Structure formats: structure tokens, C-alpha cells
Amino acid sequence: MEENSPSTVLEGKITGVSFSLATTQEICLSSISDCPISHASQLSNPFLGLPLEVGKCEACGAAEPGKCEGHFGYIELPVPIYHPSHITELKRILSLICLKCLKFKNKRPQAKNVGVLERAFTSCCEDAAQVTVNEAKTADGACYLELKVPSRSRRDGCWDFLDRYGYHYGDGIARPLLPSEVLIILKKIPDATKKKLAGRGCFFQEGYVMQHLPVPPNCLSTPDVSDGISVMSSDISMTMLKKVLRQVEIIKSSRSGKPNFESLEVEVHDLQAAVAQYLQSRGAKVLYFLHIFLYIIKLIIYL
Structure with a gap:
């Protein structure tokens, strides 16, 4: 009779842990439903x-709360938006590269005695090198990225190199940069x-531009409170999430074809503001429950 061979035990050690924003694929795979x-x-x-x-x-x-861990859903956004918490990091990344050739910017200053023709040969992206990436904010508080060139460097067609990223748009010294273009x-x-x-500590992630918004399970939502006559919602984050859904529906119902740059810019700003308000309320809710939890712990210790 053959002897059983000893089981092989694989040995290893954890060398590091990394955290990142959920990608579009991860959000969809973690959802309990294939439909948004x-x-x-x-x-x-x-x-x-x-x-x-x-x-x-x-x-x-499961029929008992302790037997169900909760399940996530997601909202499919009709237009990509910037993740409200990572616009600054995205700005830093885009500021370090040439937006025309996508190479790392050469910060070495050119000699003053170099001629115009020689300067043109030393850099194929002379116009794009003058572009700066700035954070801007709309009247309703939506943050976005804006490109700008010095007024003295402005010329016709200065934004033509952006055509391959999205739309042929812009003839002034400033131009919005849409999330879909950044993607x-x-x-x-x-x-x-x-x-x-x-090497500069910049690790861009797909989640910096949002295309799907996770919907938390029921166990992470505060139930409505009723006095027997009316129902009062005590979960502000759920109210804000409903606002996001209304904005999604407004965008979908208002389209009659492919949107142009101006209409797409308005859609992005409106949806950006709604998602930012939701994420802010969700974060405030977590801090609130953490405060209550710590208060209870202190009360127990005191008693």
C-alpha cells in the first residue's frame, strides 16, 4: 500500500500592504446585481x-441581521467625473508631464542665446510646455481642472493638441479639462x-476619475424614524444619494444625441457637485457614529 505523501505547506511572509481606490471593474464585480x-x-x-x-x-x-453581511450595489454615471477627494493629486500628476507627448517635463532652462529655430528643435512641444494645470471651482462648489497658457503665449490653435483626447474646443487663454479627456x-x-x-511619489489610479458610484448595503444606512403620523429620514447621506440619482436621470433624459463640449461641461459640473455632497455627508455620518461609539466606550469605562 502506498504511503500518503506529506502535505506540502507553503511558507511566505507579508512584505507590504497597499491601498487603492476601487476601479470600475472592482465596483461592478463587488455588486450583488449585474444591473446598476x-x-x-x-x-x-x-x-x-x-x-x-x-x-x-x-x-x-438570510432572515436574521447577524447572518447577513450586507451587499453593495452601484450607480452607473452617465458621464465620468473627478473623484472629489483626489483632484489635487490628479493636478500634480498632470502638471509633471507634457500633455502633448505625455513625456516627463524637462525643467532645465534653455540658454537665452539659443535661437528660435534651435529652440524649436530642442522641444517638439514648445506650446504645450507653457500650459499650466489649475484647480477651479464653479458657483455651486463643483471642483474641476482647468488648463491655462500665459496671455503672451496665446495663439490660434494653441489647444489643438488636445483633440485626440476628446473635443476640439477652446480659443482663449483658459480651457476646462474634462474628466473623460483625463481618463x-x-x-x-x-x-x-x-x-x-x-520616482516623484505620484501613483495615479483609475479611481481618480469616477465612472461608477458604489451604493452601500442596507446595514450601513440609518433607518427612517416615524412618530406614527409622518416619516422622518435621519440619514442625510441617503437624501444626497437620491439627489445623485435625480441628476443622473436629468442628464439622461435631456440628451437627444451626443453632447457637445459646452453641454458636457455643464453635465459634469452638476453631477460633480451632487456626488461631492453625497461623499461629504457619508463621511460626516461615519465621523458621527465614531463619536457616539467613543462616547459609549468612555461611559462604560466610567461606570
Whole structure:
């Protein structure tokens, strides 16, 4: 009879832990449903887990809250937007590269006695080198990125090199940079440039430009409070999430074809403001519950 061979035990050690923003694929894969949430009534659906007013979780079949870990959904955004918390980092990354050739910018100053023709040969991106990336904000508080050239360097067609990233637009000294254009830029950055950016501590992520918004499970939402006559919502983040859904519906219903640059800019700003308000309220809610939790801990220790 053959002896059983001893089981092989694989040994290893953890050498590091890294954290990153969820990608579009990860958000969709972590969702319990293949279909995005498109209406406010779906924000408390049974497939998002317990607790529920009646019934069991339609995702895992659990009937007791302790048996269901909760399940995520997602909202598919009709237009990419900047992640409100990472616009500054995105600005830093784009400021370090030439937006025309996507190579790392050469900061070495050119000699004053170099002629115009020689200067043109030393840099194929002389116009793009004058472009600066700035953070800007709309009247309703939506943050976005804006490109600008010095007034003395402004000439006709100075923004033509951006055509391959999206839209042929802009004839002034400043021009908005749409998230959809940034998404293409990030995908086209060559590996050599990525290595140099890493040397500066810049590691761009797909999540810097949002195309999907995760919807938390029911267990992370505060239930509505009723006095027997009226129902009062105590979860401001859920109200803000409904506002995001309304804005998504407004954008979809207002389109009659492919939007031009101006209409797309308005859509981005309106949706950007709604998502930023939601994420801010969600963060405030987490801090609130953390404060209550710490208060309870202190009370227990005191007693």
C-alpha cells in the first residue's frame, strides 16, 4: 500500500500592504446585481441585505441581521467625473508631464542665446510646455481642472493638441479639462513616464476619475424614524444619494444625441457637485457614529 505523501505547506511572509481606490471593474464585480441602481426606490431593495422592514435578504437568503453581511450595489454615471477627494493629486500628476507627448517635463532652462529655430528643435512641444494645470471651482462648489497658457503665449490653435483626447474646443487663454479627456490621457501615459512619476511619489489610479458610484448595503444606512403620523429620514447621506440619482436621470433624459463640449461641461459640473455632497455627508455620518461609539466606550469605562 502506498504511503500518503506529506502535505506540502507553503511558507511566505507579508512584505507590504497597499491601498487603492476601487476601479470600475472592482465596483461592478463587488455588486450583488449585474444591473446598476437607476431609481431611488432601489436604494433599500432586499438584494442590498438586512435589515429590512419585512422579509429576508434576497441576495443570500438570510432572515436574521447577524447572518447577513450586507451587499453593495452601484450607480452607473452617465458621464465620468473627478473623484472629489483626489483632484489635487490628479493636478500634480498632470502638471509633471507634457500633455502633448505625455513625456516627463524637462525643467532645465534653455540658454537665452539659443535661437528660435534651435529652440524649436530642442522641444517638439514648445506650446504645450507653457500650459499650466489649475484647480477651479464653479458657483455651486463643483471642483474641476482647468488648463491655462500665459496671455503672451496665446495663439490660434494653441489647444489643438488636445483633440485626440476628446473635443476640439477652446480659443482663449483658459480651457476646462474634462474628466473623460483625463481618463484617455492617463491610459496613454507610457511606462517610462509612469516610472518617473513614481520616482516623484505620484501613483495615479483609475479611481481618480469616477465612472461608477458604489451604493452601500442596507446595514450601513440609518433607518427612517416615524412618530406614527409622518416619516422622518435621519440619514442625510441617503437624501444626497437620491439627489445623485435625480441628476443622473436629468442628464439622461435631456440628451437627444451626443453632447457637445459646452453641454458636457455643464453635465459634469452638476453631477460633480451632487456626488461631492453625497461623499461629504457619508463621511460626516461615519465621523458621527465614531463619536457616539467613543462616547459609549468612555461611559462604560466610567461606570
